[in-house]
Amino acid sequence: MDSNELLKINMSMGMLLMSAHRGMYRKFLKNVQESGFDISLDQWIVLGPISHKVNPTHKDLAEFCLKDKTSISRIVNTLEKREFVVRVPDQLDQRIKRVILTPKGKELFKHTAPIMEKTRKEVKKDIPDNEIESFKNVLIKINKNLNFEND
Numbered sequence: 001m002d003s004n005e006l007l008k009i010n011m012s013m014g015m016l017l018m019s020a021h022r023g024m025y026r027k028f029l030k031n032v033q034e035s036g037f038d039i040s041l042d043q044w045i046v047l048g049p050i051s052h053k054v055n056p057t058h059k060d061l062a063e064f065c066l067k068d069k070t071s072i073s074r075i076v077n078t079l080e081k082r083e084f085v086v087r088v089p090d091q092l093d094q095r096i097k098r099v100i101l102t103p104k105g106k107e108l109f110k111h112t113a114p115i116m117e118k119t120r121k122e123v124k125k126d127i128p129d130n131e132i133e134s135f136k137n138v139l140i141k142i143n144k145n146l147n148f149e150n151d
Contacts, residue, residue: 031115043079044112047101049065055088055099057098076099085099088100
């Protein structure tokens with residue numbers, strides 16, 4: 001029996017998802033380190049919407065990244081200490097802080113976006129696009145079954 005058959009027999013769907021996530025995480029970190037950059041996957045995931053949305057709030061980032069506000073605050077704190085982002089008060093409500101990429105953060109994102117794309121290509125290697133789409137659709141249904149949209 002080969003290792004793929006053993007995986008199918010011995011691993012539940014949840015374990016397979018966790019294993020795939022860990023593998024993708026490690027692959028991204030390896031690719032980033034080989035390129036000479038120092039950024040975690042969580043930091044990169046938060047940089048993405050900051051670079052594409054207009055001055056998102058912590059709440060916006062939490063919703064987009066599917067993370068709780070505490071995790072977002074911790075990640076943004078790290079990014080701010082490293083001078084990749086700054087927080088500025090909202091013009092209408094000073095209690096709300098908006099997160100903006102600094103020139104240093106823009107440069108980092110510009111150089112690491114191709115690394116993420118390389119990682120995605122490596123992950124999807126030898127998997128037809130229709131299977132990737134089917135997999136995504138199944139994950140969406142699982143999330144609906146778990147009522148994540150109501151959390």
